[in-house]
Amino acid sequence: MILMRRITTTYLATLTDQLSERDRAIVADLERTRVLTGAQLQRLHFDPVNQTARARDRRRVLQRLTDLDLVSTLDRRIGGIRAGSAGHIYTLTPTGRRLQALRRGQQLPKRLRRLRTPGAPFLTHALAISEIYVTLTEISRHQDFQVSTFHTEPACWHPAGNGRYIHPDAYLVLATPTHQDCWWLEIDQATESLPRITRKCRTYLDFLTHGGLGPDGVPPRILFTTPDATRSSAIQKVITRLSTETDQLICATTHADAPKFLTTELAEP
Incomplete structure (x- = not known):
């Protein structure tokens, strides 16, 4: 049996306190664009000076946001397996979208579905x-x-x-x-x-x-x-x-x- 967490305003407020400024910016950009690859998120939010450290930080931060159920990856990647995690396509989860609604002072949407992996032309x-x-x-x-x-x-x-x-x-x-x-x-x-x-x-x-x-x-x-x-x-x-x-x-x-x-x-x- 899978237990589903009830997403309340209190829970979202607690979740917000766990997020860094960069975490919030990543969530905002995913809401703004709907989808971004790992490579695009790396260009937007991670220090370009040290490429190895940059990729490592990107993997760590995005995994944390995934574990918090704010972002998820689609069942398709850009560049195939060779692209690694940089080719993953990220999107907001329903929790992530509710968090953004709360930050704007809007009423939380009651029913939101996870984005199913769309076809290649859409992506x-x-x-x-x-x-x-x-x-x-x-x-x-x-x-x-x-x-x-x-x-x-x-x-x-x-x-x-x-x-x-x-x-x-x-x-x-x-x-x-x-x-x-x-x-x-x-x-x-x-x-x-x-x-x-x-x-x-x-x-x-x-x-x-x-x-x-x-x-x-x-x-x-x-x-x-x-x-x-x-x-x-x-x-x-x-x-x-x-x-x-x-x-x-x-x-x-x-x-x-x-x-x-x-x-x-x-x-x-």
């Missing part, structure tokens, strides 16, 4: 989103900006009136001491037809050209990121055909070039 897409967040965070350590907001689905969905919603893959805000850039991200995996991409662009354009505002009260720009330059060029042609003004609102680049594109745009006066 490839989700980890591509996470990689943009991870890389931007790394760049921000050496430049004068912050990743002040990064929401993934469904937290990034935005009401568009008449019961309709805008459905980006992520909402991003990069902030400097003087200004900020707001973006809706579309992480394209070259699985959708160009007519469907055209419809997505028209949905965004209709919203923005009719005075629609994003979560922070300003109209976000939209960035499509793609697996390769050929796909990026094809989407850019779709964007250009829609309107001469579209280039200012909707852009396209590759997954790999997206962080550089975003930080370059942020630096523009």
Whole structure:
């Protein structure tokens, strides 16, 4: 017989007291992105000076958070067995999600299920989103900006009136001491037809050209990121055909070039 611990507010408060600042940051990032690999978490939260010690610390900390039932690994890894624990894919458990709700002063959700291991296409897409967040965070350590907001689905969905919603893959805000850039991200995996991409662009354009505002009260720009330059060029042609003004609102680049594109745009006066 397996005994299940009842997750109460008191228990979660006690659990919070056991967590370091880094523990809390790891849990927050997993809530923010939904999934992160061990390697991505290592880049985000562990000292890069000594790579051997860095990997050892990452294994120790993530095992502790797993033992506390705050995080778990999916039954799939990036890079296969040879990747070791760096290839494990981590996600929050129901306990971890309840802990985050408590920290925000929200009512604890009564029913939460563990994330079942999704298929490879879903994970490839989700980890591509996470990689943009991870890389931007790394760049921000050496430049004068912050990743002040990064929401993934469904937290990034935005009401568009008449019961309709805008459905980006992520909402991003990069902030400097003087200004900020707001973006809706579309992480394209070259699985959708160009007519469907055209419809997505028209949905965004209709919203923005009719005075629609994003979560922070300003109209976000939209960035499509793609697996390769050929796909990026094809989407850019779709964007250009829609309107001469579209280039200012909707852009396209590759997954790999997206962080550089975003930080370059942020630096523009």
